[in-house]
Amino acid sequence: MRALDSLSLTALPAADEALRGPVRAFVQHAVAQLPAHVRARSWGGYDDHFTREAGRRGFLGLTLPKEYGGGGRSAYARYVVVEEFLNHGAPVGSHWIAERQSAPLILKYGTQEQKRFYIPPVCRGESYFCIGMSEPNAGSDLASVKTRATRNEAGWTLNGQKIWTTNAHRCHYMMALVRTSGSSEDRHKGLTQVIVDLKLPGVTVRPIIDLSGDSHFCEVFFDDVQLAPGAVLGGEGDGWEQVMSELAFERSGPERIYSSIVLFDEWLAYVRTPPGRTPESVRLAGKLLSQLAPLRAMSIAVTGKLTRGESSAVEAALVKDLGTAVEQAIPALIADDLFRRPEGDVPLELLRTLTYVTQVAPAYSLRGGTRDILRGMIARGLGLR
Template sequence: MSTLNTLALSRIPAEDEALRAEVRAFLADAVQALPPHVRARSWGGYSTEFSRRLGARGWIGVTLPPQYGGAGRSAFARYVLVEEFLACGAPVGSHWIADRQSGPLILKYGTEAQKQFYLPRICRGEAFFCIGMSEPNAGSDLASVKTRAVPDAEGFVLKGQKIWTTNAHHCHYMIALVRTSGAAEDRHKGLSQVIVDLSLPGVTVRPITDLSGDSHFCEVFFDNVRLAPDALIGREGQGWEQVTAELAFERSGPERLFSSIVLFDEWLAWVRTPQGRSESALRLAGRIFTELAPLRAMSVSVQEKLTRGESPIVEAALVKELGTTLEQFIPAAIADDLFSRDAGEVPLELLRTLAYVTEVAPSFSLRGGTRDILRGMIARGLGLR
């Protein structure tokens, strides 16, 4: 039984909750052959074929208007889909960014021509996006970006570098936060967002191999890349407002709670057997459930605010900070339990799954905003600094 079955689901509207049965039936067939240590990659798993299968079913861009290829459903419909994808470890990484934030960003700020061109391709699982925010030597200080898109008579000339860009080597486009005027010392002034076709001359993408052996992080270099005028999203100089609104989508979803969920479910299934049962393990399971349930309720509450057109930046930061803390606790606590057992008692596949999640868990509190930055945002939101 999935952990998701034990969490309260009543706050999601019934018409959206009804999606679950169909999605679970599809996923039971689509991912049943994948072992847990592969499914544990969660939203980092990558399969263009799987994304196109979801697109054919109308499960990408589900909140986008029908005239742009979407289903016109509520954000809660997407929430249900995402929960089910993550709970079973479906390989959704290829379309993840485009569906979660690039599509909604283009819908809100893009021109009609941009909407007509990009959104149907996103919905079909044919256009994959990455995020160009972080830069070398900037740490988590996003406002200090130095990558420049210099305006000229033909559009923009893009120069600079981005780093930690997830799946850039697999993506077609990047939405990059760049400086179109002023200097880095100007902070929020002069920042804009541009769509970069990653096949353009002057773009170089270099994957970075992580501790697990995966290479989903990348460095991206721009060497006098020529961008047309229609690369700009929204107004020039409006980039900071746009990117902070975008981060609310990034920080508050189920992916900030469920990155360790495949491991947890595999461990819990074993703990429920006579071979794996122990009182200490059952107490640990109870502790994780009692933390996960209110966090999920908080995440759903942020989703409610987003559906009302609000921008719950502080609330989203709180969900992300608490959620990733729990995500990192899960593999550490499970390791303590498993390595207290007799040698040879623990199933090998469970150990393989634990090994992978342990290797990638440090990134949970880095991606989407580091812990220190988020805590500063929360403190300011509470009037404590």
């Protein structure tokens, strides 16, 4: 248990909580005409105008230094903004990965030239990144990467394939984990991160259509792609350590609680009406809220660790694993409640929203690390393996 002793409950600082009012007003206006089943897509949604306006208002890059166009604020401030974006179902997919993890990773490991080139456009909502980690036939085993960058006179030649790459067809750059030496049998050794301009010759992006009809996942092919010498992020061969740092950004935010929240709120609004209220639905609302509240408190506690510069990999994995379970339970339990009712009593928009979330919910326990991977990390953190 000692690995989780430092997960101290904390409140959001008043100065950061004060952001909630203006952010909420902005988001409510932006999504006012969007039906719930569209808002339920939120961090899979894509809207250039929303992202650029969020950047103009200073709601992107809040934790990044002002010298690179950021807000120079703490992770608490970003938590408030992200929570409001997700709770209202804002279409944040455009900037999501770039602002959440790519820009902070470049800030931590990049050269001054890389920081000045890549970070300011992210803060303005003008530059989008995707993440190239997973590969075919590798499952969640990132150490078995086979995509290779080979040094040449002009920099590096890149060959290989990535899969399950979110919004690659809409992004400007990919942060890719590749092998620069050795073979997949060498595991963590010889892995390096490179920044790939997706407009380069030899890059092919193919969207993958999922059960809901969306195509935010993609497969990306590299065929003799020429990278400049400055494409390497951090040290050659340090890719594994950097990816682990990056995944802490990915697993620590409120998005690991709120993927089904638009559906939950739509259902809760129905339950508050005379036709929707039943003893069973009231009990279910209490059950779900009693799980969401402590998860939010834990998520804020992880944000506190990030603010203090402490490692939060194990705690973030725990929140992600528990949060995913609740996110996936919400559509299943709401479906049980709604389908017990007489046909025609349930609002059509609520059913549309339930259909979409039910279709995408299986992916919640895949993105950001599968349950088996996360639970292995938690077990090691607790000294159990």
